[in-house]
Amino acid sequence: MKTYNEMSKEELLAAKQELEAAYQEYKSRNLSLDMSRGKPSQDQLDLSMEFMDILNSGVDLKSEEGIDCRNYGVLDGIKEAKELMASLVDATPDQVIIYGNSSLNVMYDTVARSIMEGVMGSTPWFRLDGKVKFLCPVPGYDRHFAITEHFGIEMINVPMTEEGPDMDIVEELVAGDPMIKGMWCVPKYSNPQGIVYSDQTIRRLAAMKVAAEDFRIYWDNAYCVHYLDFDHQDHILNIMEECAKAGNPHRVYEFVSTSKIVFPGSGLAALISTKENLAAIKTQMTIQTIGHDKLNQLRHVRYFKNKEGVLEHMKKHAELLKPRFDIILGTMEEGLGGLGIASWIVPKGGYFIGFDSMEGCAKKIVAMMKEAGVVMTGAGATYPYKNDPKDCNIRIAPSYPTVEELKLAADIFVVCVKLASIEKLLAA
Amino acid sequence: MKTYNEMSKEELLAAKQELEAAYQEYKSRNLSLDMSRGKPSQDQLDLSMEFMDILNSGVDLKSEEGIDCRNYGVLDGIKEAKELMASLVDATPDQVIIYGNSSLNVMYDTVARSIMEGVMGSTPWFRLDGKVKFLCPVPGYDRHFAITEHFGIEMINVPMTEEGPDMDIVEELVAGDPMIKGMWCVPKYSNPQGIVYSDQTIRRLAAMKVAAEDFRIYWDNAYCVHYLDFDHQDHILNIMEECAKAGNPHRVYEFVSTSKIVFPGSGLAALISTKENLAAIKTQMTIQTIGHDKLNQLRHVRYFKNKEGVLEHMKKHAELLKPRFDIILGTMEEGLGGLGIASWIVPKGGYFIGFDSMEGCAKKIVAMMKEAGVVMTGAGATYPYKNDPKDCNIRIAPSYPTVEELKLAADIFVVCVKLASIEKLLAA
Secondary structure (H helix, E strand, O other), X not given: OXXXXXXXXXXXXXXXXXXXXXXXXHHOOOOOEEEOOOOOOHHHHHOOHXXXXXXXXXXXXXXXXXXXXXXXXXXXXXXXXXXXXXXXOOOOHHHEEEOOOOHHHHHHHHHHHHHHHOOOOOOOHHHOOOOOEEEEEEOOOHHHHHHHHHOOOEEEEEEEEOOEEOHHHHHHHXXXXXXXXXXXXXXXXXXXXXXXXXXXXXXXXXXXXXXXXXXEEEEEOOOOOOEOOOOOOOOOOOHHHHHHHOOOOOOEXXXXXOOOOOOOOOOXXXXXXXXXXXXXXXXXXXXXXXXXXXXXHHHHHHHHOOHHHHHHHHHHHHHHHHHHHHHHHHHHHHHHOOOOOEEEOOOOEOOOEEEEEOOOOHHHHHHHHHHOOEEEOOOOOOOHHHOXXXXXXXXXXXXXXXXXXXXXXXXXXXXXXXXXXXXXXXHO | OOOHHHOOHHHHHHHHHXXXXXXXXXXXXXXXXXXXXXXXXXXXXXXXXXXXXXXXXOOOOEOOOOOEOOOOOOOOOOHHHHHHHHHHOOOOHHHEEEOOOOHXXXXXHHHHHHHHHOOOOXXXXXXXXXXXXXXXXXXXXXXXXXXXXXXXXXXXXEEEEOOEEOHXXXXXXXXXXXXXXXXXXXXXXXXXXXXXXXXXXXXHHHXXXXXXXXXXXXXXXXOOOOEOOOOOOOOOOOHHHHHHHOOOOOOEEEEEEOOXXXXXXXOXXXXXXXXXXXXXXXXXHHHHOOOOOHHHHHHHHHHHOOHHHHHHHHHHHHHHHHHXXXXXXXXXXXXXXXXXXXXXXXXXXXXXXXXXEOOOXXXXXXXXXXXXXXXXXXXXXXXXXXXXXXXXXXXXXXXXXXXXXXXXXHHHHHHHHHXXXXXXXXXX
């Protein structure tokens, strides 16, 4: 099989004609598919319906410690909810604050607090001369970048490798610039590539020399138990432990949520850090709220019981998700493999596939998909400022459509990638 | 009957001896009662138990508009939740954003946003030279003052009258000082006095000339349907309408919640304002979260159906609350009436009684109560910086203890007030 690069102009033109016919045919179907977000499908939501029955007027609504979960109080969450959330990432309950339904909201608040009040006693960032900066492994999660952009924080791209962020670059940057105050990380099944940070990467993150005392790693462990194949589970090192060992105990704010475990709108979010970091956070939190929804905390604990209960539940999610990933991956392999015009990593967990086209083709491909009725995540969204310098990365989100829809979307995607690539080659 | 002022030293000393014996007797009982917060009692929580059954695995979890409430999305709340919350304060649904479980959190975020990003396009407050100021009607709600103090906003006391804040003072201040950016108000059954703002007060608030274009009234309508006597309901003017009539449509952020309607930990909070104010808020909110818990929104709407449903439910709360208020008020009237050492207003709704002792006695009284095993809201808490200049205001919160406990607490309170007053008079 020839790669596209090896094909003559005539061969490319012939292929183009055929692809255009196929594309027109897809367009004529007036499709309307949404692959834009990492949104669980209705099938997945249906897995958790017993979650709706676990609390009712006939059951005791007191926590293990005898707290009436209906009433005010308990700023940082009931004991058993802390235990459950801690267990998901091998933390201890005293390292946990339970929040409301959105870990994004916790991350936003954490950045906002640092700006207005500093980090564990440091100078509030808004009082500093010069611009605060964050390191952003790329491609990465658009909503992380939206938070830092919103607050005027300068974002610095750091390329991802198959082991996580390029640590040579990270180490040099954080050691040399005290205005670098943070770094976004999705360490397990990264968004969008599904990369798992290696032990070496995590140890270097924990041990690296950092110029800013108030530097924190924003460790969004969004996919901590989100395996696609339970026979091949990845495990990452416990960053909190590694930081403690390296003498940098307070370096990490870890975020975790059950949005993609139970119902996306009604999960629990938690922040995990050292007691000292949490104490500083609580001085603000106690002004902000009396406490989050403890009935939903109780509902979680009674439903899942413990980490094993969560993992059993995640297996059912995987049974629905894996075929969806396999369709996309199989269709891409079959249609694009060996052509030299695309690359991707086969993820073993998480919600996305990070796809790289030829340079300068991503926007074109996403636009063509849209014209054919398939909405994908906007090209560029995986980079700070929506600026993918090579215009090649596309985030594929297979979870929401049905299997049938995905099959069709994947076929169209292959056609669009090929067409955009040929046009690029012909124009060269 | 003599007032204490009319009594001779000998009479006071004789009374003191008797009161001290009574106080010692109470102390010997080793009581432990909590009257510190406006927390619903267990009886009140039990009123809403069917709220726990209204959603279950057998019911449709889609909103009226067909939105699956289990999944991500809907930043500002489902349509029917907006309708319900709007109806409580005679607003329209397009004036509503539904948040999570805490209106305090909404108020905090609203102030924080103004500091970091400004108000509907104004300069962010942190960029201004000079200190931002808020008007604080006193006595008032300690958690409001905690938010403004936390952010370093200067608080200016404005005395309350029986019609609401002293508007002569308010008008003069806001007209003359562009750094006055906000004013805390609890317009209906104010915390702690239970005062209802008069039509005249509300019209003056709506029409007054304000130096700061980004001035907002923080209208915490916490007790909008919280009547103690449904045969004598107070009604306040619709501030949004009055502001619109007066040509100041964007002047108000109104806050409302169901924390004291259903379960305090699991209610809905809402922010109510003009479409223009809400649009500015949503540019930030869309970065902060994907959306709040829609299942809890649905649970509310299915349980209460409409404002009439809420009012029917509030009648049951009143049946439990009114006897508690009556015990305190009756005991105080009987024990302290006519002595010239205390004053209070009889509230017709809300959660508190605002009590005024002789000057310089409030701290003493609260300390004596504590020594006798009854925790009250700290003296001074009803003023900014916890500084009650006359040391005379005490917030009484009758909701949480049982009727029997309250009877006892009220008796002890009368003894403590008398003792502190006599000591003050003897020392004079």
